[in-house]
Amino acid sequence: xxxxxxRYLADGLTDEVLAQDDRAVLRTLRGPTLVRFxxxxxxxxxxxxxxxHGDEPTGFQAMLHLLRExxxxxxxxxLFVGNVRAALAPPGYAHRYLDDQEDLNRIWAPSAVTTPxxxxxxxxxxxxxxxxxxxxxxxxxxxxxHPLPRDRHPGPAGDVEPRHAVHHPDRALGAPERRARRGAPxxx
Numbered sequence: 001x002x003x004x005x006x007r008y009l010a011d012g013l014t015d016e017v018l019a020q021d022d023r024a025v026l027r028t029l030r031g032p033t034l035v036r037f038x039x040x041x042x043x044x045x046x047x048x049x050x051x052x053h054g055d056e057p058t059g060f061q062a063m064l065h066l067l068r069e070x071x072x073x074x075x076x077x078x079l080f081v082g083n084v085r086a087a088l089a090p091p092g093y094a095h096r097y098l099d100d101q102e103d104l105n106r107i108w109a110p111s112a113v114t115t116p117x118x119x120x121x122x123x124x125x126x127x128x129x130x131x132x133x134x135x136x137x138x139x140x141x142x143x144x145x146h147p148l149p150r151d152r153h154p155g156p157a158g159d160v161e162p163r164h165a166v167h168h169p170d171r172a173l174g175a176p177e178r179r180a181r182r183g184a185p186x187x188x
Contacts (some may be wrong), residue, residue, distance in 0.1 A: 002026075002085040004101065004116035006123045007033040018068050022061050023092060026051075026084050032120035033081045034127050039073025045131045047078040052104040053096040054086025078131065080124050083117075 013035060017028050039045075050059040063079055082104050086095040097103055107118045108125065 001030070002088050003031050004085060004120060005031045006116075006120035007031060008123070008127055009033060009035045012037040013067065015070075018064065022057065022064055023088065025064060026060075026081070026088055029081055029084050031084050032117065032124070033084070034124045035079045035081070036131075037067065037073060037077040037079065039076045041075070043075035045076040045078060045128075045133050047080065047128050047133055049080045049082065051084065051087055052082040054083045054089065054098075055093055055096050057087060057093045060087075076131065078128060078133070 007029065013025070017025055020028070048059070048063060050063055051057060060081060067079075083097055083101070086097050086101065087093055089095050089098060102115060102117055104117060104121070107115075107121045110122075111118060
């Protein structure tokens with residue numbers, strides 16, 4: 001039964017789990033999960049957040065499609081799968097979040113309020129920081145040194161932000177300084 005208890009899987013997902021359909025993978029995860037996929041040591045670790053809202057499965061499904069091919073990763077990849085319980089609630093992928101949950105866009109900043117989802121977010125962030133992911137408040141200096149590819153554009157603060165911010169929990173959060181204030185993971 002799905003719940004909001006955080007899980008950390010240090011060794012990725014097995015071929016048996018990846019062979020299942022996306023909802024079966026979610027049933028296996030059961031709740032908010034950070035999955036580590038070991039890769040090369042040539043670059044800093046990367047993190048991707050998916051399914052922060054139960055009604056937004058596309059990023060999760062795309063990551064499963066990629067991972068099923070077992071690509072050779074140049075760096076360690078961390079996949080955060082957020083609101084599993086809302087995604088699995090009938091009829092499936094129909095609920096942004098459930099009545100007893102918070103919006104996962106709003107739980108990343110430290111708070112005196114403790115809930116299972118806030119605990120999950122705090123634990124995921126701590127794992128990412130311990131792994132060497134760039135701190136959420138630090139700008140992406142390396143992006144400024146390169147010409148802008150066609151799918152990138154300057155953000156409001158002058159830094160470069162992907163148009164489709166797969167690396168960020170919610171591409172609609174706005175300017176980088178607002179994202180940093182909210183504390184969302186920004187491992188690039």
